[in-house]
Amino acid sequence: MxxxxxxxxxxxxxxxxxxxxxxxxxxxxxxxxxxxxxxxxxxxxxxxxxxxxxxxxxxxxxxxxxxxxxxxxxxxxxxxxxxxxxxxxxxxxxxxxxxxxxxxxxxxxxxxxxxxxxxxxxxxxxxxxxxxxxxxxxxxxxxxxxxxxxxxxxxxxxxxxxxxxxxxxxxxxxxxxxxxxxxxxxxxxxxxxxxxxxxxxGNSPAAVRAAKRAMRLGAEGSLAAGLDIEDNAWRTLALSADRREGIAAFNDKRRPNWPS
CATH class of the missing domain: 3.90.226.10 (2-enoyl-CoA Hydratase; Chain A, domain 1)
Known part of the structure; x- marks a missing residue:
């Protein structure tokens, strides 16, 4: 088409x-x-x-x-x-x-x-x-x-x-x-x-999107600004269902079932 x-x-x-x-x-x-x-x-x-x-x-x-x-x-x-x-x-x-x-x-x-x-x-x-x-x-x-x-x-x-x-x-x-x-x-x-x-x-959809966004935005400014963008992404993901599932799956020795 x-x-x-x-x-x-x-x-x-x-x-x-x-x-x-x-x-x-x-x-x-x-x-x-x-x-x-x-x-x-x-x-x-x-x-x-x-x-x-x-x-x-x-x-x-x-x-x-x-x-x-x-x-x-x-x-x-x-x-x-x-x-x-x-x-x-x-x-x-x-x-x-x-x-x-x-x-x-x-x-x-x-x-x-x-x-x-x-x-x-x-x-x-x-x-x-x-x-x-x-x-x-x-x-x-x-x-x-x-x-x-x-x-x-x-x-x-x-x-x-x-x-x-x-x-x-x-x-x-x-x-x-x-x-x-x-x-x-x-x-x-x-x-x-x-x-x-x-x-x-196969990776966490939330983490992958956040990582792409952090790399794209961080490349446009200073290293200090980029590290702040990365920190904000990390803090958001640290409280996410994907982070909880990822760590649980690692400890259970199984593939994650991503919630996002």
């Missing part, structure tokens, strides 16, 4: 898989697809049974090659500006998911595709993956968070190298740069991403 599908996977259906499903266009983001992506993310964000998320893609050649430039070529200036809030909402919806998100990247992840991966918490890429932010080569800047997320993930020098040259990184160099967290053999990115997401989903 409009290029984005939603599935349920491992851990009793607690892993939500969002699939970019427009392989005939290398999963290029059209306006309709961006709207659908935002709507699916909103559905997942509101679902307490979804404990982790995998962002994957259909087809063999690409994760996502960014915005649909054929669609844009037929647009006038007013239409391009009208499309902008739709795209911002789509990228923001991925970035703001309260659950941890694992990207499963194969093939081309260029422009907005690279930015979608950068919006995730963990990036798994197989041997076919190629990353790049080539927007300066067509007279634009990355508009899905790339200028900001690349700096935060890679550091200013490597982000500048990637953004200002528009060059592409194969998976080995992307791993060296810190753009990829786990590299796996060709054809196994989705399998590995689902395994990572299942491991996350």
């Amino acid at each position: 409009d290029g984005v599908a939603l599935r349920r996977e491992g851990q009793g259906g607690h892993v939500a898989e969002i699939v970019l499903d427009r392989p005939e266009a290398l999963n290029a983001l059209s306006t309709a697809m961006a709207r659908r992506l935002a709507a699916v993310c909103a559905e997942v964000a509101a679902d307490p049974s979804a404990r982790s998320v995998v962002l994957s893609a259909a087809g063999e050649r690409a994760f996502c090659v960014g915005a649909d430039l054929k669609e844009r070529n037929a647009m006038g200036d007013a239409e391009i500006l009208a499309q902008r809030p739709v795209f911002r909402a789509a990228f923001g919806a991925v970035l703001d998911l309260p659950q941890p998100v694992v990207a499963a990247v194969h093939g081309y992840a260029l422009g907005g595709g690279c930015e979608l991966a950068l919006s995730c918490d963990v990036i798994v890429a197989d041997g076919t993956a190629v990353f790049g932010l080539p927007e300066v080569g067509i007279g634009l800047v990355p508009g899905g968070g790339g200028t900001q997320l690349a700096v935060r993930r890679l550091g200013p020098g490597r982000a500048a190298d990637l953004v200002l040259t528009g060059r592409r990184l194969a998976v080995a160099e992307a791993r060296e740069y810190g753009l990829v967290d786990r590299s796996v053999p060709a054809g196994t990115a989705r399998e590995e991403a689902l395994a990572v997401a299942a491991a996350i989903a």
Whole structure:
């Protein structure tokens, strides 16, 4: 439906898989697809049974090659500006998911595709993956968070190298740069991403969401401010039903049955 599908996977259906499903266009983001992506993310964000998320893609050649430039070529200036809030909402919806998100990247992840991966918490890429932010080569800047997320993930020098040259990184160099967290053999990115997401989903949902929130908020300020955010999260969880169940399960030598 409009290029984005939603599935349920491992851990009793607690892993939500969002699939970019427009392989005939290398999963290029059209306006309709961006709207659908935002709507699916909103559905997942509101679902307490979804404990982790995998962002994957259909087809063999690409994760996502960014915005649909054929669609844009037929647009006038007013239409391009009208499309902008739709795209911002789509990228923001991925970035703001309260659950941890694992990207499963194969093939081309260029422009907005690279930015979608950068919006995730963990990036798994197989041997076919190629990353790049080539927007300066067509007279634009990355508009899905790339200028900001690349700096935060890679550091200013490597982000500048990637953004200002528009060059592409194969998976080995992307791993060296810190753009990829786990590299796996060709054809196994989705399998590995689902395994990572299942491991996350097996942990306390309340603790996992709080940890993600603390890391995201803490990265924006000073160490002292970040430690206060962490302390507030710890104090809230210390009084939670998940903490009581987790400790009881540890002592009983059984798997927790999380209340949250």
